Amino acid sequence: MRDVSPGRAGGLAATLTVPGRLDVELTAGPGDVVAVVGPNGAGKTTLVQALAGLQPAAGEQWLAGADLTGVPPQERHVGVVFQDQRLFPNLSALENVAFGPRARGVAAGASRAVARDWLDRLGVGGLAGRRPGELSGGQAQRVAIARALAADPALLLLDEPFTGLDVGVAAALRVELAGHLAGYRGVTVLVTHDAIDALTLATTVAVLDGGRLMQVGPPSEVAARPRTEHVARLVGLNVIRDGDRFRAFTPSAVAVSLHEPDGSARNRWSGTIRSAAPHGGAVRLQVHAGHDLIADVTPAATRELGLAPGRRVWLSVKETAITAY
Template sequence: MTAGLDAELEVRGRLRAALSAEPGDVVAVVGPNGAGKTTLVHALAGLERARGHARIDGTDLLPLPPQERAVGVVFQDRRLFPHLTALENVAFGPRVRGTDQATARAAAREALDRLGVGDLADRRPKKLSGGQAQRVAIARALVTEPRLLLLDEPFTGLDVRVAAELRIELSRRLSDYSGVTILVTHDALDALTLANRVVVLDAGEVVQTGTPDDVAARPQTEHVARLVGLNVVRDGDVLRAFPPSAVTVALERPADSSRNHWAGAVRGAAPHGDAVRLQVGTDGGPDLIADVTPSATRDLGLATGRRVWLAVKETAITTYTAG
């Protein structure tokens, strides 16, 4: 029997993906909207019909109904039963698997304690904050000791402070989890801090896999480049990546003969640390991002629609092959 996850899944018209993971792996799945991330979660959970196979510790999940799969799921909207207390929500999984009430409630209380919400056991979901409810949802997913844990955007809708606290708590909980975790996320911070592997989906296909550092250093898609704060320009099979801090912005065409310059219009500007991050739509090319000082923003009049030239020195560019 092979431990871990080995899956090749096809959901007609929406997903065709292969992925594998070792016990204890946390695999971050990233990609743009419509890439197939949630479809992947639903297929593994048994909520979406899929062809192929999805073996966890040697057992193929696809022929099994959802309740018989060794899978725990945390959805974006948590989906707690509104008429049950937090304790009853968490005890529900063991109970439907045949565990007696006393044992199920004891396991549920321990799971809530481990997520730091044991004192909220008697509250119903409407009396919980977003962060508290998400901790209950994670406890419910883990209480049955699944071999596969699916986390679909677990920090969506939480404010920054609550999300940061829950990210730390989840990291601690996953550090002693021996199953495989699939973490769907739109946040590079999740991928870089929680995961040891990253899978990039685009248009229902896997387009890149690797460690978080490898994917961050050599992104294969513009979406991933944006997640990790890089610009990527494709020239056939060659990709050229550079940080926004390396981009200079001017109102006139650069006087030097460097080929690394683009004309375009400012699409937007937003604070980014001590800088202002500009998004510029280049003429016939990709959108690029540039970090400029607030004073330069004022002096150059870098408002939406402003025509600008961008330039990057060759020494600031990392060149690598796609695929």
């Protein structure tokens, strides 16, 4: 690896292009947690694979003062946690986690000591002797995270690490991971489809769509002023783009009726209910009305109006309830 100028040292700076799939420029400093969000097919997994060196990509990538151009995956000082764990099936949990330090030249005994420490930290120290096939999904994911962190990587890549886990298991693992990331001085890139991850674990949210970054900023800013419909739905807002301007409003500000409203609301749309599900004390409707919009209505209104998937409805919002930016 080649040394870089002081101005590029210490974090991540990547300009990556995969023709037809990815064209992004991403930077992050030590200790940053970048949550990458976007719809299916946006290029999130391609980005992770390119950063890990598993997907050929044109461009540059600098990490902790080193140029990774042309550097193979095993020499990149990168830890990766995939959705499906990808643990070595013939190795115990202990040996799986010790693999990273061993690969970096640490002696066998010291590598196992590091592995035991990480397994203990993630609450699975008692499972050190088990092979992946003997672990539950949550246990295996803890081992996978321990394996990624045990090598003390400069870049930690987490590709939807809570997918497929029981809600309670995912919540507990999210809390544990947050604690570890708080003291981690490398750069973390977390691919997620969950607003909770983006808003609670990340220092920066990067919105990917069509292989390009559409918005990058602090979680609070992205949540308050989302620039894509996907992120708006993720954080529970409706956003309509009007040229270079965006108009946002909450689901609770949307009035739902079976007939075109004749009141003062200037903003009205006709559409079809796609889904209706409990949301706190309300029922959240997803309606396709030219735009994909969400509306919160009371359970009583849901019953009285017969609001169910397939029903045609009118939505309206008063101008005073809309924020433009």
